[in-house]
Amino acid sequence: MTSFRLPTGGLVDRNTTLRFQFDAKSFTGHAGDSLASALLANGVSLMGRSFKYHRPRGAVTGGSAEPNALVELRTGARREPNTRATMVELFEGLEAKSQNRWPSLEFDVGAINQLASPLLVAGFYYKTFMWPKAFWEKIYEPLIRRAAGLGSAVHAPDPDSYEKIYGHCDLLVIGGGAAGLMAALTAGRAGARVMIADEHARLGGALLGENETINGKPSIQWVQEALAELASMKEVTILPRTTVFGWFDGNIYGALERVNDHVATPPEYEPRQRYWRIAAKAAILATGAEERPLVFGNNDRPGVMQASAMRGLANRYGVAAGKSVVVFTNNHSGYATARDLTAAGVNVAALIDSRANAPKLNAGKVPVLKGAVVSDVEGSRNVKSVRVVNADGGVEEIACDAVAMSGGFSPVVHLSCHRGLKPVWNEKLAAFLPPDTGKELVAAGAAAGNMTLAAALADGAEKAAKLLTALGFKPKTAKPPQADGEPYAVSPLWSVQSQHKAFVDFQNDVTAKDLPLAAREGYKDVELAKRYTTLGMATDQGKLSNVNGIALLAGATGKSIAQVGTTTFRPNYTPVSFGAFAGPFTGHHFNPVRKTPMHAWAEEQGAVFVEAGLWYRPQWFPRAGEKGWLESVTREVLAARNSVGVCDVSTLGKIDIQGPDAGEFLNRVYCNGWSTLEVGKARYGLMLREDGVVFDDGTTSRLGPDHFFMTTTTANAARVLTHLEFCHQALWPELDVQYVSVTEQWGQMAIAGPKARATLQKLVDGITLNDETFPYMAARPVQIMGGIPARLFRISFSGEHAYELSVPADYADAVIRAVMHAGAEFNITPYGTEALSVMRIEKGHVAGGELNGNTTAADLGLGRMMSTKKDYIGRMMATREGMTRADREVFVGIRPIGQGQKLSAGAHILNVGDKVSLEADQGYITAVAYSPMLESWIGLALVQRGNKRHGEKVRVFDGLRGQHYDAELCDPVHFDPENRRLHV
Amino acid sequence: MRIHCPYCGERPAEEFTFQGDADVRRPQGNEPSQMDEWFDYVYLRENPRGRMKEYWHHSGGCRSWLIVERDTDSHEVFGVTAARERKLSPQRKRAS
Amino acid sequence: MSDQAQLRRIHTLGKHYVPGRYGKPVATPGIRISMVHPVSIVSIITRAGKTKLLDAAMLSKFGAELPHPGGTMQGRAVTFYWCGAEQYFAVATGMAEGALYDALRQAAGDLASFSDQSHARMMLKVEGPAARKLLAKGTPVDLHPNIFPEDGSAVTQMAHVGVHLAADGPNGFVLSVFRGFGESFWEWLTSQAAEFGYEVR
Structure with missing residues (x-):
């Protein structure tokens, strides 16, 4: 193999030799080389096959506009398709592979497409593969995807950061x-x-x-x-x-x-x-x-390059593009190439200047043919000669092995x-x-x-x-550095009459004939012509081709180039990897994780965690020998109902609300009233959206005359705070109220069950807990464990005699361990979100499944909470006709008929005897659980007029799971409807 | 896009959450006769191409609700005020 | 406070915080990180129209007014950081549980609303020659010393987590995040610090 490395010159480090492989063949290059320059130095000018016709291609540029020399770089998980050989810096051990060829670059079966090229003109996808329709998915698309296309992506995870x-x-x-x-x-x-x-x-x-x-x-x-x-x-x-x-x-x-x-x-x-x-x-x-190519026959043969790229190859890399070069130009660039190549010892056979009246420029001893053009390149895989049409119309053939072209600069x-x-x-x-x-x-x-x-x-x-x-700086104005300047004096030459295919867009195989064809077929607008011909698409986005293409379209449509205009320029200028867009936020770090201060303790207890928003919450705590989650959850529920259980509820949103207008603020954001809430008491609050739909619920306690402590659901914590900020800042800035999230200040745990009080009593300092000192809905600061400032709330989501204990988060780990210790004699049992859910379903408390963004307070059986004495968010819209219609789907309980029958959440409810249809749909099941207390499956549902249909038999249709069964609507409070257990 | 928060200074759009038309005003009163007015407030929004006042929440910063006057086409921002200052006397301003 | 051993405050990183040298082995670590713990943090929100009275009360009790937006004021044994419209963090170390909150309420209980956040936030000090470059991987706030001076304070986001960020000396910053994000934020911060070599103190 002949070396094209020039004996001297270039900015490469000739003392450092690097070994690399291209298509499994070994080569050497120098530090400072690009992959393209190193290949060319080794006489390898064939670097890829074109997209559609599979024509042999080599590097046409020296930079990022390169449309042809696209290679797969590296191997294994680091393999990257469509890297430009002109931009790839050579490194020791580099491995690259050519693309879009099979079985090899030298012998490519797909090149047969050239013979079928009449079929592959502009719009060929649309014309050829229209019929029959079924063929598209099964035959045409896979075929095109294999034949056309660039490199293939890696499926292995990216090992780099x-x-x-x-x-x-x-x-x-x-x-x-x-x-x-x-x-x-x-x-x-x-x-x-x-x-x-x-x-x-x-x-x-x-x-x-x-x-x-x-x-x-x-x-x-x-x-x-x-x-x-x-x-x-x-x-x-x-x-x-x-x-x-x-x-x-x-x-x-x-x-x-x-x-x-x-x-x-x-x-x-x-x-x-x-x-x-x-x-x-x-x-x-x-x-x-960017230097534009000229459009002439076989202008895509390996060895045809931008004039600037070819002299850059010599000046920067010390590599000759050929042994004998013909330069074809319509501006001063060709002259510089002729001079620099001559100086580097490369023979320049001729300089063809299309301008008849070109200015006199220095081309050294190179013969200059003014007013002449190169019409065609001859040679199948490389350049053998060019056919030159002289100013007088005479044709001559000049032997050469490389062509430098310059169509002007964009x-x-x-x-x-x-x-x-x-x-x-x-x-x-x-x-x-x-x-x-x-x-x-x-x-x-x-x-x-x-x-x-x-x-x-x-x-x-x-x-x-x-x-x-x-910008306010005082830059000094120095005389700019002196440099020579030849006149640019470009004279446009958009295409040359040729015998062979003349390419406008190398990457997409768009020829000079395709644009007039698109225009003839009605795709005259530049954006349409782009889509029809694929001009300017794919990785190079027409960096070389667009101006020539637009000029040809202008010629075909009789418009000026300015009238045709350009297609839309969009980011990214060159391709950007997905890895870079994702940055470090992949895998486990895709989202930040939130952990409660009791997380380490829960881990020790063997908790199975569930993601709730960004939080990780214990879902249940399996024990050795348990056969599945249901067994664990059932045990946890029974423990809480029969003795005492403890649950981490730190993830509930907590908002500290203070100020002289704090009570008024609550009156306006909740649908129920707050003026009568005593200091030291908690109340259940229901928040609506302005459109009248229920937004969120939770208990809010009054810690002082001007001091409230709001809790929200875990899911809506951030949304509620944002909502409060909007209401205050945008609607009622005159209210003197201050609020801040204290969710993370407090580690909070629910302690529920008949032995909850006895457990807590061991930890609380200085008070005897009973119904006088700490009645139902009491909410007060207390001290625990000899001095930890805590807050105790006698509230219950489980329906048991229960408390929520809030402690400053840094103590929470110690406190939960102390609670476990104190409750040991009662066999205190940690429970997770599943047991929490079972107990709330038993009690018919609403949660996420029912607060679904469609339900009103009345739908949920909470209509009585809606005050008529005050304005509040959602009041007005909740009274609209559709929101109060008699046939709305409302909250109801459901239980299966027949021993052992399960219920399934999401299943639809039909009247007995109705056929399955959207019209017959009566509602659906929002939540189900196995109730250990009732020893049966139970559920909650939203059913048309459901509150008036307790005791009615219905048909459940679960299309997803293919199940149909009978069930009975009932009171949503499945267990302890008299709430006796709150007070045991 | 960058928004000049009156408290935090100039920050990129990713720190903010968009909330639409800021020219709507919540009606006073809950009389049934006002339903049309309420309906407009809750549901009807201008969506002009060009200059518009919009609510933006500095959710990734000081959590202030802002009124940003912006060109919806060019994304040019003409001015930013804090929503809370629409009615109240001005508060402490950022030292520029 | 009792002397029970389990009443010691445990910071959110727990066993994940291990002093030592990590990342690129360099002679001088580009980053030094230390946990500010136990710390007292109280959020202050001015009540309507009380800005001047509150400043006066803070000046008389703590020796410093509250800072202007984007600023920090150093008082006696307490630092006030701006963190939102009429919102501040008062931060101190070495104080007993609740003591800073009580002192502030005593000084200005009817001029502002105070909420104890001492346990709510993980506070770190990040310093060293590469501190600005490290934090630039997270925050869009320009931390150039001409723009973000030594008394700078900002609320921003890093790695999708809300962060309060303040300058602390010429090449140092204190930053705090909600404690629940602590471990996640720590993983991000230290992974991004690895290229400079970092020391956990």
Whole structure:
């Protein structure tokens, strides 16, 4: 294999040799190489197969716009499809594989598609695969997916870590080329906070690949001096390998820093990639300009490259693209390539300049053919020669093995259009320029249409100075560095008459014929033509192809390019991995976890935990020998009902409410009244939404004349606080009331059962608990265990004689252990949310299943709580016709008919004899439990007029589980309807 | 998007929770004749393309309810006030 | 308070908090983390129209007025942190259970509402040369010393958890989260600190 590495030159480290593999073949390259440059140095120009026709393709660019040289990088769990060989930095042991070929890159069966190409023109998906319909899913789609497409994703979990970080600066400079470096220097010297990001491993932009002179020195030396100066500035952050991929509202920029993509595996403790959200006061768009390909026959053959990429290959990497090169240009870029290649010792056979009246530029000794075009490349897998049509119409064939092409430059405007603005066509530059985006983001240098080095340097400094002045800095205006500048003088050439296929979009195999075809078939709008032809789709999003494509569409529709306009530019500029978006919040860390202060104790007790929102709550506490959850839960219920049980209820929302208007505030947010609640007492409260539907419930206690302690359900804790804040701040700011969440201050446990009082008595200091000192619904601060300040509430969700004990959270672990110790003689039993639920169903207390966002207070049998003496949230809307209709589904109990019959939550209820239909639906079961006290399954339900149908036989239809059975509606209070147990 | 919280300073949108039209006012009184007024308050919202006053809750910060005047199309923010100051005399302001 | 051993306050991290050196082995850890515990924290919310009277009462009893939005005021044995509109945290160490709450109520019981939050929050001190970079992985608040000065105080979010964050010296910060999130937040914080090398004190 011939080496294409030039004997000298380039910025690669020739003393460091790196071994790598491409398609299982071993090669070597140097530190500083890209995968593409290393492959080309080894004479490998075939790097992939095209999307549709499976044509052989090689690198056409030297950067992130690369449409062709997409490879799968790395192996195993780190394998990544669609990485650009032009952007991949070579590292020791790199393994890459070509894509979209089978069985091999050299011999690809799919290339037969070329023969079928008449079928594969624009819109082929829509035309070919329309009929018969059933064929689509089974035959066409799998076929297309196998034949077309890019790399394949990995299914193994990503072994690397990703990070998110916020950045802040006065000036963000996007792009580290000539204009960007000047902007950063100007800002840094003025003392501003600067961030400068560039997608390449080293800053310098186009200068890395050019052989220019700045202030009489080689341009690369100027870059190094500029970087050294920036690095010495405290307030300047230099971000290499960082792509600013999106511009968002509020002048926020998304950027992806590829921290460790350039090594085989990230060093320990370091992330693979870092996702930046940068809030900038102002930003400079110094993204440069992308060189456009020319559209001629077989312009996609490996060996045909952008002129700038080809001289960059020589200047930056010390690699020749071929042994003999033909340059085809319509602007000054081709001349620089001819000069630089000649200087590097590469033969340049001819320079074809399509401009008949091209300015006189230095092409060295290379013969220049003005007014001529390359119509076709000959050669099947590589370049053998070009066919040149001269100014006089004569045709000649020139032998060569590589072609450098330049169709002019397109400013990289993408970011400036991410917030909805459209770029502006400039006839003279034959390019779209960034729109005027005001003071937040200003384009400079080539991105702003300044196509010579001298102009770019001056523009970067000037635009930065202007922005900084507006921000209150006093930038010094120094004379910009001196550089040569040849006139750009582009003369558009959108396509050349050719014998072979001429490609507009390499990545999507869109040819020069496809756009006129789309126009003929009615897809004249640029957005429609894009979808119809697939122009500008996929990973490169038309970075190379869009302007040529738009020009061809303009020609076909008789419009100007400005009239056709561009498609919509959207983030991300280049693909961003899902890993980077997810950051560290994956797996166990997807959401934060909340644990109660009794969590460690519950773990020791062997609790099975259930997620309740972010909280982890003990669901039940299995014991050795128990055959399943039902056995454990039944034991827990019986213990609480027959002796004493203890349950961690710390997750209930707790809100401390104080102030002279605290009582009035409660009156307005709860549907029931609070004025009469005595200090030291608790009351059940029901909160409605403004639309009259029940929102939340809980007990609220009065600890002082101006001091209340509200509890909410676990599920709604945050929502209730937000609601209170809205009501107070937006509706009634005149109320002098203060409130704050104290959920986490208190570890709270329910102690329930006939022996609850005897258990607690051992812990409470200084009072004898009885019905006089601590009656039902008493709520008071107490001291326990010799000095712990606690709060005791005689309230009951279980229906037992029960208390809730609140202790400052740091003591909760000690207190629950003390409670267990005190209750040991009564065989005190911890119970979880399942037993809690069984007991509330036995007692017919409403909970989440009934507070379902549809039910009114009246539906739940709580209509009497709705005060008529005051305004409160939801009062008015609860009286609307539909909310008070007689046939609403209302709260009722249900029990099965027949020994051993289970009930199933979610099952629907029908009148006996009715057929199953939506119209016949009477309601559904909201909650079920096996009641150890009744030794039967019991349930709660919402049934039309259910409160008037106690004792009625109904049919239960459980379509999900395929069950039908009979049941009887009943009082929702299944157990102890007289509430005797509250007072035992 | 960034919102300048009058208490916390400029923060990104992810710290806030959107709550819609801030120009609606809760009716005074519970007379049956006011049902239409209540209905409008609870259910009817303007949804203009362009300038609008909206409630935003600084849920990831100081928990203030804010009234943000914003262009719903361009997302430009014209001004932010605390909802509580709509009726009350101004409170302590952030030192700028 | 009795001398019963089990009455000792247990912080939320329990056995997960183990002093030592972690992460990248470096000569000087970029991050030092210490638990502020046991701590007294009381939330203060001004009552309507009492701003000036409350300031005067705090000044006379604790030697400092309450801070402006985004600020911190150092009083005698107590620090006041702003944490919302007319809302503050009073923070002290070395005080008996409930003592700070009682002292504040005594000083200004009718000028503000006070709630004891001493057990509600896990408070950490994070310091070191990499402290700003570490916290920037969580908070959108700009912590540059020119923007967030040594008396800065903010309420924000980090890793989806609400955080009160205040400067504490030139390269130090105190931050507190609801204790229930403590373990989860700790896992995030230490994983993000690993690249700098960190010391748990």
